[in-house]
Amino acid sequence: MAAVRELLLETFMNLSLEEQQDFRWFLQFTLFQRNLLHISWEQPWQAGDVSQLAELMVEMCGQQSLEVTMELFMDMGRTDLVQRLSGTSSGPKAAGSSAEASAVNTTEGEEHSVDEHRPALTQKVEAMVSVIELLLETLKDLSVGMFMDVLLSQPYLHRRLLIGPVIPLHTSDIKHTVLSMVLIFGQQSVEMTTKVLKQMRRTDLVKRLSDSSLEANKTHSADERRSALIHRVATMAAVKQLLLETHKVLHDWEYKIFRRFLQLIVSRMHLPNIFGMLIDRADRADTVDLMVQTYGQLSVELTREAFMVMNRTDLVQRLSEFSSGSKGTKRNISLKNSMK
Incomplete structure (x- = not known):
């Protein structure tokens, strides 16, 4: 080597x-x-x-x-x-x-061909791309160091970072700062950015962001490499949002059952057990973060399998569009019968 x-x-x-x-x-x-x-x-x-x-x-x-x-x-x-x-x-x-x-x-x-057959996921990806482009345009002349200092002081982000380094914290480039934010906050990145800009007293950028948000931001980067990178990060963020939306549908008591089944599935597949790494106050967003970091897009199949065991066919259906087109998922994780 x-x-x-x-x-x-x-x-x-x-x-x-x-x-x-x-x-x-x-x-x-x-x-x-x-x-x-x-x-x-x-x-x-x-x-x-x-x-x-x-x-x-x-x-x-x-x-x-x-x-x-x-x-x-x-x-x-x-x-x-x-x-x-x-x-x-x-x-x-x-x-x-x-x-x-x-x-x-x-x-x-x-x-791209698969995306054509997954309109719901494609819409989420396009929405994330628009958020990224909007933030890049708004923050292009901003001091990255000052922005990151204020961003990292936010209590919610500080708590999220306790479960693991989900973003590069030592970036000096606004593009990578924006990509990091969208990977954590998804479409709420605009709201978080507005909060940070207000604390920085950059009312001019708050207004610019607000005005731009009211318009349909369809201007995509002409730079092919940048455009490809934005699309890939947007895809990861969209998958995380899809998972989080389905996790949030569950009542607290259902979510405890879901996590127990998920733990069994992970164990039987001999995958890393993430539940010992979650802090006591970990919420559903924390769980999704750690799942995606550890299992990649297999997280969707793992979640879907747990829903199948729980007979939540509505949530299984919600994830089926992604599952039918996902690549790299070659493991057999049909464990429903063995868990009954």
């Missing part, structure tokens, strides 16, 4: 600071799609430290580090770096890697 690490290190030196941070977000989405544990944001991100990025890839992806890196470079539009990595491999592995990397466009095409 030392040779792979050195090759990645050399390649990552061709990324700008912004591209390095974008790369981490694209990796996060790939882990989400593949139902793998998300990147921990606990350690500060040292801007420009490509050795840290190379270590991260080797740690998260092991022998597949080169293949996954090429996929992410394709997502970022850095085909020059894809070619560089392809050229340094040899034999069948190189051919396979090139094929896998070039197949990303096909996979993306399939995703």
Whole structure:
């Protein structure tokens, strides 16, 4: 793996600071799609430290580090770096890697095709994209450091961070700050931003945000890499919102039963048990956060299976649209009969 690490290190030196941070977000989405544990944001991100990025890839992806890196470079539009990595491999592995990397466009095409058959999820994603674009436009000239200081002082966010580092706390870029907020607060990000701006006494930006919110914000970024990144974060945020909406339908007593069944399903699948990591005051949003961090989009199937055991066919149906099109969910989690 030392040779792979050195090759990645050399390649990552061709990324700008912004591209390095974008790369981490694209990796996060790939882990989400593949139902793998998300990147921990606990350690500060040292801007420009490509050795840290190379270590991260080797740690998260092991022998597949080169293949996954090429996929992410394709997502970022850095085909020059894809070619560089392809050229340094040899034999069948190189051919396979090139094929896998070039197949990303096909996979993306399939995703768009699937989205056409999942109108409810597509609407949620588009709504999240609009929120992200609105916040980026409003906050583009704002001091990130001051904004983050006020944001992190919010009691609700502080409590949420107790369950784990759900966002990068050491960002100096407004784009990544906005992506982090939307991943936590979803569509409530506009409300949270308004609260922070009021505390900063930026009434001009509060008015700008309010005026823009009244209009249908359909202006999407012309930057292909930025647009792709926004769409991926919006997708993760939309899935979290979908899960949270269904969790909130349950009464408190039902939710206790739901968590018990979910724990059994997770145990029988030999997946990491998140319930020991939740603090005593953890609410449903905390639970969804930790589920998505740990299980990726498999969280939807796990939730759906628990609802099936509870005979909540209404909630099963609500999640069926997503489940029928989700990728990477290959495990058999039909446990209803065994739990009766």
